[in-house]
Amino acid sequence: MQLDNKTIEIVKSTVPILRARGEEITKAFYADMFERYPSVKGMFDMEKQKNGKQPKALALAILNAAENIENLEAIRKQITNIGNVHVKLNVKPKHYPIVGECLLKALTTVLKDAATPDILEAWDKAYNAIAAFYIEVEKGLYEKNS
Numbered sequence: 001m002q003l004d005n006k007t008i009e010i011v012k013s014t015v016p017i018l019r020a021r022g023e024e025i026t027k028a029f030y031a032d033m034f035e036r037y038p039s040v041k042g043m044f045d046m047e048k049q050k051n052g053k054q055p056k057a058l059a060l061a062i063l064n065a066a067e068n069i070e071n072l073e074a075i076r077k078q079i080t081n082i083g084n085v086h087v088k089l090n091v092k093p094k095h096y097p098i099v100g101e102c103l104l105k106a107l108t109t110v111l112k113d114a115a116t117p118d119i120l121e122a123w124d125k126a127y128n129a130i131a132a133f134y135i136e137v138e139k140g141l142y143e144k145n146s
């Protein structure tokens, strides 16, 4: 999916705040997702939540996607590495909207008024593009493994 220039520009403008507050956002994201979607909680290693490894890894992956949002192809290799982890744990396309909803909510919770309607709209579109790319990569990995 090709994003419009305005969306790309807004997403790129959020890179500094993501760099500064990414882990705060992903910590809020996991707390909310595990509470509202207990069915996905079992997929995660709680040790990596406690020691902060997973919120850190997710924040870095989101930052990396934001920095390359106009050309996700450039980070196909990194996404394939993450995709391999996802495929081992049986992450499926149906899970992506849950993550998207909770991520948008965490942006609002953490950034408060700084999460303007423009920023939320741009990130909604950007997340869908990022998720579509992950899903495509993982489809290939599932096919290769079958």
Ligand code: HEM
Pocket (backbone or CB within 6 Å): 040, 043, 044, 045, 046, 048, 054, 057, 058, 061, 062, 081, 082, 085, 086, 089, 091, 092, 095, 096, 097, 099, 130, 131, 134
């Ligand atoms: C675009 C959205 C997503 C991004 C950017 C993302 C990013 C990541 C990253 C960076 C890792 C760490 C990989 C490693 O250990 O090397 C990871 C692991 C993982 N992801 Fe995702 N992910 C996304 C979507 C999802 C979805 C939809 C699910 C399913 C609910 C999911 C479930 C997991 C699980 C279970 C792990 C293993 C973590 C653990 O061991 O606790 N992810 N993901």
